[in-house]
Amino acid sequence: MTLSNVDTEGLRSTSRKQEFGVAPTEHILDEFPLTSAYDVAIIGAGPNGLMAAAYLVKAGLKTIVLERRQEIGGGLATEETLFPGYYTNPHAFYHMMTDYMPIMSDFALNSHGLFFVKPNTQTAGIFSDNSSLILYNQIEDTKDSIAKFSASDARTFGKLMRKWRKIVSEVIAPGTYVPPISPIDMIETFEKTEIGREVLRLSEMSPAEIIDENFESDRVKALLLYVACMWGLDPNESGLGFMVPLMVDRAMNKAQCYGGSHKLAGALSREILSEGGTILDNAEVTEILVDSGRVTGIQLFDGRQIEARAVLSSLAPPLTFGRLIEQEDVPPEMIESASLWEWDKWSFATMSLVSQEPPVYECDDPSVNDALMVVMGFDSLDQVLDHFSAVIAGKLPESIGGHATVETRYDPTLPRIQGHQVSFFQVHAPYEVQGGWDEQGPVLVDNLITLWKRHCSGLVDSNIVMNSLETPIDIETRLSSMVRGSIKHGDYHPLQMGIFRPHDSCVGGRSPIEGLYLCGASSYPGGLVIGGPGYIAAGSVAEDLGAGKWWKEPEYVRRYVSTYMQTIG
Amino acid sequence: MSDERFDVVVIGGGHNGSTIAAYLAKSGLSTCVLESRPECGGGQENTEVRPGFRIDPHATYLYGGAAPGFDQLELWKYGMRMVYYASMAGVATLDGQAANLGGRWRPDLGDEAIKRHSPADLQGPGRIFDQLGEDASRQLLRALFWTPPHPQGLEVNPEDMPWWQVFRKYLPNLYFKELIDMSYVDFLDNFVQWDPLKVVGAFGAWYCGAHPDWEGMLLQSLGGTLLYSYASGAPRGGMHTYAHAIIRCAIANGARVMTNAPVGEIIVSNGRAVGVKLSQDAAFPEKTIWADKAVISGVDVKQTFLGLVGKSHIDPSFAQRVDDISLKGGSLFVMSVICRELPRYHNDDRYFPQEVYPSCVIAPADSFEYFRVQTRDAYSYKKSPELTPEHLTMMICTHDPYDSTRCPDGYHVLSPIYLEVPPPQYDVTGPLGINRHKEEITKAALGVLKQLAPNMTDGNIVDVFVNTPYDSEFRNAGMVGGNWYGIRQSEDQWFSNRPLPELSRYRTPIDGLYLCNQTSHPGGLCLMAVPYNLMHVLIDDGVVTPKSWWYPSPFYVSDPKPGTSNIKTPTDIGGTSISSVDSQALAASEEIR
Numbered sequence A: 001m002t003l004s005n006v007d008t009e010g011l012r013s014t015s016r017k018q019e020f021g022v023a024p025t026e027h028i029l030d031e032f033p034l035t036s037a038y039d040v041a042i043i044g045a046g047p048n049g050l051m052a053a054a055y056l057v058k059a060g061l062k063t064i065v066l067e068r069r070q071e072i073g074g075g076l077a078t079e080e081t082l083f084p085g086y087y088t089n090p091h092a093f094y095h096m097m098t099d100y101m102p103i104m105s106d107f108a109l110n111s112h113g114l115f116f117v118k119p120n121t122q123t124a125g126i127f128s129d130n131s132s133l134i135l136y137n138q139i140e141d142t143k144d145s146i147a148k149f150s151a152s153d154a155r156t157f158g159k160l161m162r163k164w165r166k167i168v169s170e171v172i173a174p175g176t177y178v179p180p181i182s183p184i185d186m187i188e189t190f191e192k193t194e195i196g197r198e199v200l201r202l203s204e205m206s207p208a209e210i211i212d213e214n215f216e217s218d219r220v221k222a223l224l225l226y227v228a229c230m231w232g233l234d235p236n237e238s239g240l241g242f243m244v245p246l247m248v249d250r251a252m253n254k255a256q257c258y259g260g261s262h263k264l265a266g267a268l269s270r271e272i273l274s275e276g277g278t279i280l281d282n283a284e285v286t287e288i289l290v291d292s293g294r295v296t297g298i299q300l301f302d303g304r305q306i307e308a309r310a311v312l313s314s315l316a317p318p319l320t321f322g323r324l325i326e327q328e329d330v331p332p333e334m335i336e337s338a339s340l341w342e343w344d345k346w347s348f349a350t351m352s353l354v355s356q357e358p359p360v361y362e363c364d365d366p367s368v369n370d371a372l373m374v375v376m377g378f379d380s381l382d383q384v385l386d387h388f389s390a391v392i393a394g395k396l397p398e399s400i401g402g403h404a405t406v407e408t409r410y411d412p413t414l415p416r417i418q419g420h421q422v423s424f425f426q427v428h429a430p431y432e433v434q435g436g437w438d439e440q441g442p443v444l445v446d447n448l449i450t451l452w453k454r455h456c457s458g459l460v461d462s463n464i465v466m467n468s469l470e471t472p473i474d475i476e477t478r479l480s481s482m483v484r485g486s487i488k489h490g491d492y493h494p495l496q497m498g499i500f501r502p503h504d505s506c507v508g509g510r511s512p513i514e515g516l517y518l519c520g521a522s523s524y525p526g527g528l529v530i531g532g533p534g535y536i537a538a539g540s541v542a543e544d545l546g547a548g549k550w551w552k553e554p555e556y557v558r559r560y561v562s563t564y565m566q567t568i569g
Numbered sequence B: 001m002s003d004e005r006f007d008v009v010v011i012g013g014g015h016n017g018s019t020i021a022a023y024l025a026k027s028g029l030s031t032c033v034l035e036s037r038p039e040c041g042g043g044q045e046n047t048e049v050r051p052g053f054r055i056d057p058h059a060t061y062l063y064g065g066a067a068p069g070f071d072q073l074e075l076w077k078y079g080m081r082m083v084y085y086a087s088m089a090g091v092a093t094l095d096g097q098a099a100n101l102g103g104r105w106r107p108d109l110g111d112e113a114i115k116r117h118s119p120a121d122l123q124g125p126g127r128i129f130d131q132l133g134e135d136a137s138r139q140l141l142r143a144l145f146w147t148p149p150h151p152q153g154l155e156v157n158p159e160d161m162p163w164w165q166v167f168r169k170y171l172p173n174l175y176f177k178e179l180i181d182m183s184y185v186d187f188l189d190n191f192v193q194w195d196p197l198k199v200v201g202a203f204g205a206w207y208c209g210a211h212p213d214w215e216g217m218l219l220q221s222l223g224g225t226l227l228y229s230y231a232s233g234a235p236r237g238g239m240h241t242y243a244h245a246i247i248r249c250a251i252a253n254g255a256r257v258m259t260n261a262p263v264g265e266i267i268v269s270n271g272r273a274v275g276v277k278l279s280q281d282a283a284f285p286e287k288t289i290w291a292d293k294a295v296i297s298g299v300d301v302k303q304t305f306l307g308l309v310g311k312s313h314i315d316p317s318f319a320q321r322v323d324d325i326s327l328k329g330g331s332l333f334v335m336s337v338i339c340r341e342l343p344r345y346h347n348d349d350r351y352f353p354q355e356v357y358p359s360c361v362i363a364p365a366d367s368f369e370y371f372r373v374q375t376r377d378a379y380s381y382k383k384s385p386e387l388t389p390e391h392l393t394m395m396i397c398t399h400d401p402y403d404s405t406r407c408p409d410g411y412h413v414l415s416p417i418y419l420e421v422p423p424p425q426y427d428v429t430g431p432l433g434i435n436r437h438k439e440e441i442t443k444a445a446l447g448v449l450k451q452l453a454p455n456m457t458d459g460n461i462v463d464v465f466v467n468t469p470y471d472s473e474f475r476n477a478g479m480v481g482g483n484w485y486g487i488r489q490s491e492d493q494w495f496s497n498r499p500l501p502e503l504s505r506y507r508t509p510i511d512g513l514y515l516c517n518q519t520s521h522p523g524g525l526c527l528m529a530v531p532y533n534l535m536h537v538l539i540d541d542g543v544v545t546p547k548s549w550w551y552p553s554p555f556y557v558s559d560p561k562p563g564t565s566n567i568k569t570p571t572d573i574g575g576t577s578i579s580s581v582d583s584q585a586l587a588a589s590e591e592i593r
């Protein structure tokens, strides 16, 4: 079914030809028409915009995706930042929901050459005395490693992880792909099951309390708290404790995209194009057009207008409602949401590095070198707490700690010179640092290399070919969606999560402006490449436009809906 | 992973591979593109090396403006969009001269400059192209580049070669027989007086692939410059956007594109190419992909035969001939400079005011003789580069005065700055030789830039990125010699001789295997020309049936049917017929609109 009302076929723009006075046969001057009409226009070709587009185009809706950058993908970027000859993934690298994301089964993405590598050796912690702790994908392997530090922690971890994995698979992972319900309804339905009650209990606790309550070894606590909070939880804040099981479980379930994260964007774009969708890059949207409370389309930087019955924005409220729409057309609750929106409480600074030989960790367990992520710099819970308090306070922590990955360990395609290695070391960092990044950047690089060398003596200067640093300002420069380097388009705190993300008048991605939908990381359930916001918004749009919703929620989602989303009232 | 089957398998998703896939998919064939890298585009790359700043490590300008592909593939639908530049070229000398030569959209700039510096050069054959209109330019370019090479054995008087036919038709007063055997240098020496103008002409031609010193290549050399001025601009956002449009056209028409899919072997059975096998490090290691109708190689001729087909399917004498194909022709040392101010030549804004800043400045252009020495050096085996200012004529390009996507306000990107150097294969100290001189060359080049434009101080320059031809070859598996034309574009390796006479019609000794890379005619640059030309042969071979949007080259000569000798005689394609066939083609293109 095609719902298109105006067809752009044969409508190439002739204005340029008139301007230059050339013959109509001069096809190099053909351009996208000044006005065109679509069913759906999507602002931003990040993972969420692309996923929404892939579903909608296949539902028969005439769909166009507009991207400001020269390259699609948003956070799914693979770029030659180490020039010349070495690619790296400056943004998303760890793919944490490949086992759940519905796109993985709804589309034949691997037919485009896309695949993920998910090693068993997942996350390692190396401590100052070169001892190590490894979180494997397999629980028993992980227990073996924990037992080096505490036999009782190993047992606890085994039991706890069994429970936490149930929480993830029964509640949190499926909840990622359906619109949220209100806290009051949640309390009602979650009380019904044991798992549900545990979720409610954890919600009241802070991550630090949860970790501290269960474990005794300081090193075990340090690593677990780091992985629980590294994507944006305040260790001392209660209200989001239910995310601790998810984060720890995902620290044992990360995958790497072979060929670089951008390949996921490439594969999605091919699904969109082959079903008749359109993607324009170098096409910044500067206005969302609203007429009498209803969206009518969008306008591009150059004045081109695209009519659309539905507009999906992957941008956060301050951009969507604060900048792209005439303020008189924005309902008061969204003006408020735009002005109260809190960007991420910290961002990342990432040093990428090319070396002739890989960094080889010297520690008690050589299999650390197989780990997708190696955490360094934290021996105790307190050090982790100090680390996050410092970044939240807007400072670079005095004692450096963070996580590193040898990207070429499982993906040899990134360096053009065979045998050379590409790695990165990433730390949490505030948007602004005292003295400015120009001054502090090189100091940070020195500190990171010093720490890295302490654990890998082979990482001597003669082994290092080059390095580069991406600061939070750089993140914002590449991706204007990530204001202040907000990798999730907005902070994770209780008032910006669940039904409040971005606002409780936008459930299911439907905004109070008719025809305008929100589909980005600032919408429920949140940021990272998890596929939730795009998937949920696509469902709402297909329903509202009366298009055939050709996809079915996965079985695990349906089970969640019938158990946890049926309220009596 | 199970085998898959398509009508056509294309090896390599570079410019030429993607374009033939778009043509074939649009013609209704099931088509699969296998690209070894994570992203298609080949030499059409842009890189945001520094956040917010985009550089062009290889291709930078759109030369393909006259391509039928813009019409036939309707790239505008897939986001293709040009930015038109007021000035495409400027020239500056160490002794204090500078001139803005304008471009197609502002020819007045060039006229004015030449009037000032060398009034004698305003008239005469030296300004041949300014005497051609839009239509004649297009026809001449199509004759040179968008015409499949004649079949072997067809004897054509040199003056009846398609390009000379068009030339004679439109510029009868300027035509004389001696032109045919001239090199561009001979021509410049005869008809152009102002040395800087000669350097610009020669450098421009050289950069388009046909070196100005090569015999019998006058019109090809001139044609390169005409290609440059014809579109007078670049795709908004850079050349990679053009690659996006082409590959998206292919996919929208049903082509399957697999990335991280290096081909390791072309499967030959009973003398026929029937499919390919991916290599060990592919996304699907060793997967076999069958091709029912054709295997098209979008990678260079040497890799195709010596690497992918393998010596067991070709005879040793052929293998030797492939191995001997010359890569010489110079290669590019590429610098990209991020700065706060654009070069202010001779410290005077009046030479190049902001609104008409030349996108490309060729400098220093003091002496034609020095330039010839510089190019000679790039063609012979060399130990170390000569780094005196006279030997460092550069093409200094910038796009941001016209295209705001290239960098943030308050900054400029000079990218690329091209300097000619020998291909790494011909460095006596080994292929890595050039990389050992990287810093030295960069320093010398920036020194010359500062001599020309004193504001190019360390304080003005924010960052410098360099890729040598050696780096380019590594970055892009298809770019042998790190060069931009594949193999030398001299008469011995052009038209019916490219890459070898028996391969010039894109067919190969292996049935069902066709060539579609810049190592075939007409060579380098992203012109959509190799695929357009190849289409004629595929149609003749029954691989593809053309749809209504297709129109052929008016100069195309079909192969003789076996046993007969129905090769058209030269007179058939000469004189009168060109205009009639051409107008038919034009009419056909009008009709589909």
Ligand SMILES: Cc1cc2nc3c(=O)[nH]c(=O)nc-3n(C[C@H](O)[C@H](O)[C@H](O)COP(=O)(O)OP(=O)(O)OC[C@H]3O[C@@H](n4cnc5c(N)ncnc54)[C@H](O)[C@@H]3O)c2cc1C
Pocket (backbone or CB within 6 Å): A043, A044, A045, A046, A047, A048, A049, A066, A067, A068, A069, A072, A073, A074, A075, A076, A090, A091, A092, A093, A094, A095, A096, A283, A284, A285, A286, A314, A315, A348, A350, A475, A478, A479, A480, A481, A482, A486, A487, A488, A489, A519, A520, A521, A522, A527, A528, A529, A530
């Ligand atoms: C350094 C870093 C590391 C990260 N690591 C991980 C990781 O390991 N794992 C993980 O899962 N996630 C990671 N993330 C987070 C992840 O990349 C993001 O949360 C995710 O990309 C958000 O997806 P999105 O589609 O909502 O938005 P985005 O990816 O931000 O995409 C939005 C798109 O909209 C475009 N845009 C902006 N304004 C306009 C406009 N006006 N008109 C048109 N287009 C516009 C942008 O250019 C962008 O392409 C990381 C992020 C960063 C920065």
Ligand SMILES: Cc1cc2nc3c(=O)[nH]c(=O)nc-3n(C[C@H](O)[C@H](O)[C@H](O)COP(=O)(O)OP(=O)(O)OC[C@H]3O[C@@H](n4cnc5c(N)ncnc54)[C@H](O)[C@@H]3O)c2cc1C
Pocket (backbone or CB within 6 Å): B011, B012, B013, B014, B015, B016, B017, B034, B035, B036, B037, B040, B041, B042, B043, B044, B057, B058, B059, B060, B061, B062, B063, B064, B261, B262, B263, B264, B298, B299, B303, B332, B334, B472, B476, B477, B478, B479, B482, B483, B484, B485, B516, B517, B518, B519, B523, B524, B525, B526, B527
């Ligand atoms: C420095 C420089 C400047 C240039 N400037 C310009 C310019 O301004 N304008 C212009 O139009 N052109 C320019 N060019 C030329 C242009 O880039 C090339 O002519 C063009 O890219 C050639 O296209 P191609 O498809 O023949 O080859 P390529 O672009 O090299 O594509 C070949 C593709 O095949 C892939 N491949 C290789 N081996 C395999 C395998 N075994 N299996 C699968 N895939 C494989 C490669 O990864 C690559 O993508 C320039 C080139 C250089 C080097």
